[in-house]
Amino acid sequence: MKNDQSMGVIVFFQFPRSVKYLLIKHRKGHWSFPKGHADKGETKLETALRELKEETGVTKIQLLKKPVLLKEAYKFTGSKGVKILKKVNYFIAEAKTKKVKIDFREVVNYKWCTYNAGLDKITFGGSKSILKKADKIVRAYIK
DSSP: OEEEEEEEEEEEEEOSSOEEEEEEEETTSOEEOOEEOOOTTOOHHHHHHHHHHHHHOOOOEEEOSSSSOEEEEEEEEOTTSOEEEEEEEEEEEEESOOOOOOOTTTEEEEEEEOHHHHHHHOOSHHHHHHHHHHHHHHHHHHO
């Protein structure tokens, strides 16, 4: 089994009546959070921030104080039949603007979603579980 690791950011924005999370529709068709692989020499945080910027154009954020807050792991079979164990480390950040400019090479759409709408929109169960954990952290953070 091949190991694969990505870093990402769960981004939230405080709209006047609700907190919403930034979800993106990846080119492969699933809805999730911005994430990607490290370039040589990058830290986990540098990777997560670069991927966020590349995929969404979002740079004006405030990270929550802890480093990597949430971890997701899942198995899948790659394009050549290779079994892959994917691990994703997520930071959580508050966006200071709701403006998003997606990179159409990697992302085909985006949406700011409330917690419940996010659970409906996210494709995979592991990412839904990450949203549940993130929402608890965010609710405690904004009190």
